[in-house]
Amino acid sequence: xxxxxxxxxxxxxxxxxxxxxxxxxxxxxxxxxxxxxxxxxxxxxxxxxxxxxxxxxxxxxxxxxxxxxxxxxxxxxxxxxxxxxxxxxxxxxxxxxxxxxxxxxxxxxxxxxxxxxxxxxxxxxxxxxxxxxxxxxxxxxxxxxxxxxxxxxxxxxxxxxxxxxxxxxxxxxxxxxxxxxxxxxxxxxxxxxxxxxxxxxxxxxxxxxxxxxxxxxxxxxxxxxxxxxxxxxxxxxxxxxxxxxxxxxxxxxxxxxxxxxxxxxxxxxxxxxxxxxxxxxxxxxxxxxxxxxxxxxxxxxxxxxxxxxxxxxxxxxxxxxx
Amino acid sequence: xxxxxxxxxxxxxxxxxxxxxxxxxxxxxxxxxxxxxxxxxxxxxxxxxxxxxxxxxxxxxxxxxxxxxxxxxxxxxxxxxxxxxxxxxxxxxxxxxxxxxxxxxxxxxxxxxxxxxxxxxxxxxxxxxxxxxxxxxxxxxxxxxxxxxxxxxxxxxxxxxxxxxxxxxxxxxxxxxxxxxxxxxxxxxxxxxxxxxxxxxxxxxxxxxxxxxxxxxxxxxxxxxx
Numbered sequence: 154x155x156x157x158x159x160x161x162x163x164x165x166x167x168x169x170x171x172x173x174x175x176x177x178x179x180x181x182x183x184x185x186x187x188x189x190x191x192x193x194x195x196x197x198x199x200x201x202x203x204x205x206x207x208x209x210x211x212x213x214x215x216x217x218x219x220x221x222x223x224x225x226x227x228x229x230x231x232x233x234x235x236x237x238x239x240x241x242x243x244x245x246x247x248x249x250x251x252x253x254x255x256x257x258x259x260x261x262x263x264x265x266x267x268x269x270x271x272x273x274x275x276x277x278x279x280x281x282x283x284x285x286x287x288x289x290x291x292x293x294x295x296x297x298x299x300x301x302x303x304x305x306x307x308x309x310x311x312x313x314x315x316x317x318x319x320x321x322x323x324x325x326x327x328x329x330x331x332x333x334x335x336x337x338x339x340x341x342x343x344x345x346x347x348x349x350x351x352x353x354x355x356x357x358x359x360x361x362x363x364x365x366x367x368x369x370x371x372x373x374x375x376x377x378x379x380x381x382x383x384x385x386x387x388x389x390x391x392x393x394x395x396x397x398x399x400x401x402x403x404x405x406x407x408x409x410x411x412x413x414x415x416x417x418x419x420x421x422x423x424x425x426x427x428x429x430x431x432x433x434x435x436x437x438x439x440x441x442x443x444x445x446x447x448x449x450x451x452x453x454x455x456x457x458x459x460x461x462x463x464x465x466x467x468x469x470x471x472x473x474x475x
Numbered sequence: 476x477x478x479x480x481x482x483x484x485x486x487x488x489x490x491x492x493x494x495x496x497x498x499x500x501x502x503x504x505x506x507x508x509x510x511x512x513x514x515x516x517x518x519x520x521x522x523x524x525x526x527x528x529x530x531x532x533x534x535x536x537x538x539x540x541x542x543x544x545x546x547x548x549x550x551x552x553x554x555x556x557x558x559x560x561x562x563x564x565x566x567x568x569x570x571x572x573x574x575x576x577x578x579x580x581x582x583x584x585x586x587x588x589x590x591x592x593x594x595x596x597x598x599x600x601x602x603x604x605x606x607x608x609x610x611x612x613x614x615x616x617x618x619x620x621x622x623x624x625x626x627x628x629x630x631x632x633x634x635x636x637x638x639x640x641x642x643x644x645x646x647x648x649x650x651x652x653x654x655x656x657x658x659x660x661x662x663x664x665x666x667x668x669x670x671x672x673x674x675x676x677x678x679x680x681x682x683x684x685x686x687x688x689x690x691x692x693x694x695x696x697x698x699x700x701x
Contacts, residue, residue: 198610384674
């Protein structure tokens with residue numbers, strides 16, 4: 154690992170004023186520093202900031218501190234009771250040890266597992282070194298994305314938690330040198346386009362302080378379904394987060410997000426439109442799944458993901474509306 | 476774990492080169508560490524090829540120098556109830572390397588060094604974590620527990636005893652990490668079935684494939700019989 158300095162931030166204000174990259178759980182950053190993918194000269198340790206609470210808000214929603222560990226969030230009684238899709242998604246990811254380390258804010262910024270991005274031995278990676286090309290497009294595609302790709306990057310967003318946050322329409326609270334602002338998670342992640350190295354809406358010096366999730370629709374069914382090569386401790390080939398409200402056999406409202414297939418956690422408004430107001434039946438689930446993958450652009454090695462993702466979503470819809 | 480504790484003592488004994496101690500090690504509990512060290516001593520005595528020595532792992536002092544840097548901050552770690560003043564410690568030193576190379580608590584193992592295998596599992600404030608992805612300076616002041624802190628020869632932790640009873644290992648390299656995970660699991664909301672235990676232990680890889688025996692050991696300590 155390269156040499157760097159580190160300081161512990163005593164307050165949010167001091168953290169924002171410090172010059173250096175924020176480090177919390179370190180499960181992504183320390184790993185990437187060991188690989189030589191990230192080489193920040195200075196780190197700011199934010200793990201002691203008073204941002205580790207989960208609170209209910211007057212409007213019925215939940216406010217989650219950025220330093221709440223993944224394990225604590227997944228096991229929180231309010232999350233299990235009212236946001237089971239979030240608990241399920243977190244528990245489907247990583248290992249117990251990593252979930253004890255990883256934080257809510259950090260998971261929002263998890264970097265891709267694209268093997269070409271993670272190995273500086275490959276010179277061509279537009280995400281790691283802008284303008285150098287993309288080794289993945291000419292390489293092995295099995296784990297790569299089929300939605301939101303560009304000719305400059307096909308790396309998959311790896312998080313499970315973020316997929317559930319998409320379906321729950323979370324808001325991200327940010328504090329920075331210019332003050333506080335709130336960004337809807339749907340506006341937080343950028344598509345790779347011609348600038349795959351720009352991944353989100355955060356600006357220099359800005360810190361994620363909280364995540365807020367609104368009260369879910371009354372009586373909504375929630376499911377996170379993850380398909381992968383192993384039953385545990387493996388990244389998704391395809392996953393789906395569904396929050397559905399069914400009345401008298403009809404889908405009154407539904408929120409759908411996909412994981413393992415997109416360059417960002419993938420909200421599918423198309424699938425939601427195809428199902429809203431329709432009967433909660435296999436035919437409409439299939440139609441929603443078709444709509445979700447309509448614009449998929451698979452490569453030779455990951456064409457299977459298109460059908461796998463469709464079936465994953467159709468099955469998750471069936472489970473959430475049962 | 477206890478086996479390593481015992482063999483660490485044999486390592487010290489081997490350094491003195493008494494035949495009795497060497498015999499005890501071979502007849503009893505011989506770790507890779509004491510085997511390699513013993514080999515080194517034998518090679519020196521026999522005047523064997525220097526190549527054999529060159530292939531041995533770096534001696535502890537040489538490795539420790541990597542972690543020393545006058546530019547680093549002064550760091551105090553609280554490990555197994557004892558305070559250790561590490562003096563100046565570079566920010567890039569992981570908790571795993573600090574434990575092994577500075578404190579010589581070598582029960583915690585380095586496997587993948589990327590948070591994928593679980594061999595480095597320790598507890599920080601009672602929670603199991605991967606010490607290879609933890610920067611030591613970031614856990615200064617926290618309560619750190621390693622395999623050396625949960626039991627000792629003659630007074631094994633129930634989980635250590637269960638691993639011995641059920642043969643929950645073969646080569647033993649992953650074992651201290653497995654046991655630290657298993658001990659932490661006892662306080663976590665884990666379901667009752669073997670399948671639940673397998674999921675809860677997913678962060679610890681055993682290349683020898685001792686998984687059925689590990690699950691049996693964990694279930695015994697939890698008071699759940701098959």
